[in-house]
Amino acid sequence: MTCTLRVLGCSGGIGGELRTTSFLLNQNILIDAGTGVGDLSLDELREIDHVFLTHSHLDHICSLPFIADAVGGSRDVPLKIYGIYETIHALQEYIFNDVIWPDFTKIPSTKKPFVSFNLIEVDEPIQINGLTMTALPVNHSIAANAYAISSDSGALVFSGDTGVSDAFWQSVNQQKNLKHLIIETSFLDQEELAIITGHLSPSLLMGEIAKLDQQVAASDLQIWICHLKPDVGDVIMKEIAMLSQNTALKPQKLSRNTTLHF
Ligand SMILES: [Zn+2]
Ligand SMILES: [Zn+2]
Structure with missing residues (x-):
């Protein structure tokens, strides 16, 4: 099976047309649940069966409570939410805790709840609808x-939020x-701020891209830049263009509503 990834949001913040991180894979798998999810119709929201989270920061999870609330009652099976232990624990403790939002793992009943939480481990592949989803290590705050x-015809890697990390690039390679x-x-x-908060800046990015194996870097790999902070996004992309002008890899800015196939 091939895969289509639709960018619902990929900005590091909000304002105007900007939406925070969320990608839709083949209609029923969501990666992260940022503000971009709010643009989906009710029917599209109802079709989502699986949500894979990169981490518990608000810009990546803020629409999750609303998805459960909007379509939980009209779905036959629980919405499955996947994440590493720390991510799932944070959601249970601080969001779906019957204070900020109802605990939808018990509503309307524990036998047939609106959502279920599913723990995943780094480097352990999961097969879903003909796709293989694997969590990879990164270095964030x-x-x-x-x-x-991975689909039948190729693979895509999404870093989520990360700073400098050797383990991530070993996995990419x-x-x-x-x-x-x-x-x-x-x-x-x-x-x-990049170093303090576990993110990348243009120079750090170029140092990271240099960790790509020659073979991977020489293939038809396309690098897409996301999570640009709204007020400096254009300047960041200009710096990346300058720093990468003598390299084969030409990172491009990822935009909302872009569709990638692999
Ligand atoms: Zn983050
Ligand atoms: Zn973020």
């Missing part, structure tokens, strides 16, 4: 993971037939 998604790499660059080099 809280526990987080990237995802590799192991992917077969990698077509797309979506990676974050949140801040400018001058800000130092």
Whole structure:
């Protein structure tokens, strides 16, 4: 089975047309549940069966409570939410805790709830609807993971939020037939915020991309930049273009409503 990834949101913030991180895979799998989810119709929301989360930061989970609330009652099976232990624990403790939002793992009953939480482990592949989803290690300010998604015809890796990480690139280099790499660059080099908060800046990104195996880098791999902070996004992309002008890889800005195939 091939895969279509539709970008619902890929910004590091909100404002105007910007939406935070969320990708829809083949209509029924969501990766992260940022503000971009709010643009889906009720029918589209109802079709989502699986949500894979990279981490528990608000820009990646904020629509999750609303999905459960909007379509939980009209679905036959629970919405399955996947994440590493720290992500799932945070959702249970701080969001679906009957204070901020109802505990939808018990509503309307524990036998037939609106949502179910499912623990995943880094580097352990999961087969879903002909796709293989694998959580990969990253280095963020809280526990987080990237995802590799493989179809019959190729693979895509999405970094989620990450700073400098050797383990992530080792995993990227192991992917077969990698077509797309979506990676974050949140801040400018001058800000130092990238290092403090576990994100990348243009110079850090170039240092990271240099960890790609020659073979992978020489393939038809396309690198997409996401999670740009709204006020500095254009400047970040100009710096990346300048830094990468003498390299074979030309990272492009990922935009909302872009569709990637692999
Ligand atoms: Zn984050
Ligand atoms: Zn984020």
